[in-house]
Amino acid sequence: MEESPALYFTFGIIADIQYADIANGFNYTKTRMRYYRNSLALLKGAIGGWAEERRKPEFILQLGDLIDGFNARDKRSEISLQKVLTEIEKLDVQFHHVWGNHEFYNFSRKFLLGSKLNTKPLADMMDDLTVSSPSSDCHEDSFYGYHFSPFNKFRFLLIDTYDLSAIGRGKPSVKYEISLKLLKEKNPNEDLNSPTGLKEPQYVQFNGGVSGDQLTWINRVLTSSDEKQEKVIVVGHLPIHPEATDTICLAWNYQEILSLLQSHSCVLAYLAGHDHDGGYCADIFGIHHVTFKGVIETPPESQAYGTMYVYEDKMVLKGQGHVLDRTLHYRETRTQTAQ
Numbered sequence: 001m002e003e004s005p006a007l008y009f010t011f012g013i014i015a016d017i018q019y020a021d022i023a024n025g026f027n028y029t030k031t032r033m034r035y036y037r038n039s040l041a042l043l044k045g046a047i048g049g050w051a052e053e054r055r056k057p058e059f060i061l062q063l064g065d066l067i068d069g070f071n072a073r074d075k076r077s078e079i080s081l082q083k084v085l086t087e088i089e090k091l092d093v094q095f096h097h098v099w100g101n102h103e104f105y106n107f108s109r110k111f112l113l114g115s116k117l118n119t120k121p122l123a124d125m126m127d128d129l130t131v132s133s134p135s136s137d138c139h140e141d142s143f144y145g146y147h148f149s150p151f152n153k154f155r156f157l158l159i160d161t162y163d164l165s166a167i168g169r170g171k172p173s174v175k176y177e178i179s180l181k182l183l184k185e186k187n188p189n190e191d192l193n194s195p196t197g198l199k200e201p202q203y204v205q206f207n208g209g210v211s212g213d214q215l216t217w218i219n220r221v222l223t224s225s226d227e228k229q230e231k232v233i234v235v236g237h238l239p240i241h242p243e244a245t246d247t248i249c250l251a252w253n254y255q256e257i258l259s260l261l262q263s264h265s266c267v268l269a270y271l272a273g274h275d276h277d278g279g280y281c282a283d284i285f286g287i288h289h290v291t292f293k294g295v296i297e298t299p300p301e302s303q304a305y306g307t308m309y310v311y312e313d314k315m316v317l318k319g320q321g322h323v324l325d326r327t328l329h330y331r332e333t334r335t336q337t338a339q
């Protein structure tokens with residue numbers, strides 16, 4: 001009989017909870033119902049599910065948009081954040097938080113850095129300090145990114161897909177000025193959230209991109225992981241592959257981010273949220289791009305979270321409710337590089 005491969009560790013994933021204590025409503029295109037209030041009940045269900053798993057998850061990835069922008073309108077941002085964090089803290093497992101557009105509708109970067117949504121203190125230090133620390137957090141143009149290794153030869157790299165953005169940064173940020181200029185060049189619409197007539201429909205205000213300084217840092221981290229023969233799972237709010245999402249949800253400069261990841265043989269997968277319908281593709285280099293379904297558009301009787309089982313030879317996603325099961329085999333050629 002063949003021996004079954006060893007289970008190394010497991011981790012949970014949940015995306016786009018977008019909690020608000022308001023009645024259900026439709027998305028912008030009126031195609032999907034959003035269950036703002038019930039999203040908290042689904043989060044509680046996910047927490048209960050993870051708590052009962054036989055093998056306790058090592059950590060949970062929260063892929064961004066934890067509370068909805070409507071909280072800012074209703075001046076309930078901090079109350080709603082606290083309500084959600086209270087549920088999260090009932091699970092005796094560490095969350096790693098990614099920041100999405102709804103974080104910036106509710107909070108400034110300065111507030112986020114001082115909040116429990118900043119999980120960067122959980123970052124691993126590497127020998128080379130330039131790999132460990134991307135930039136000073138106090139600087140108005142710093143980005144929110146870090147990496148950690150929960151298991152020998154595995155690393156998770158959290159990136160900031162709103163580093164270049166017209167939301168979340170204000171004056172005197174140089175990145176804000178650059179981002180607004182770029183957005184207006186690419187999107188001549190009066191409403192910068194509208195993709196009408198755009199050749200590159202991802203250039204809308206509710207998306208963002210990754211700056212040159214962050215790309216340089218990502219490259220350093222991945223080069224170090226290539227050398228150590230680690231397997232890296234990259235995590236961000238915005239998807240970066242057009243076959244894994246509706247193009248309106250892509251990061252502004254997704255091509256640059258994608259080709260950078262593809263140039264490193266250590267990269268196994270890219271996990272994202274933002275597109276509530278979810279999506280998946282394996283790219284030409286065998287990198288798995290998984291976009292997770294959003295809790296906010298999941299009906300009360302269903303669910304939308306998953307647990308990844310990481311084995312010696314593959315990762316197996318066990319989805320709950322609308323999140324599908326998937327087996328993600330590791331890339332075969334570990335020396336392949338992008339053309």
Ligand SMILES: Nc1ncnc2c1ncn2[C@@H]1O[C@H](COP(=O)(O)OP(=O)(O)O)[C@@H](O)[C@H]1O
Nearest residue numbers: 027028029065101102191193194195206274276
């Ligand atoms: N096609 C569109 N045209 C104009 N504005 C849009 C369009 N789609 C979304 N928006 C606006 O952009 C903002 C973010 O959209 P939303 O669908 O709420 O994002 P998310 O999926 O992150 O919740 C909202 O203010 C929304 O009204």
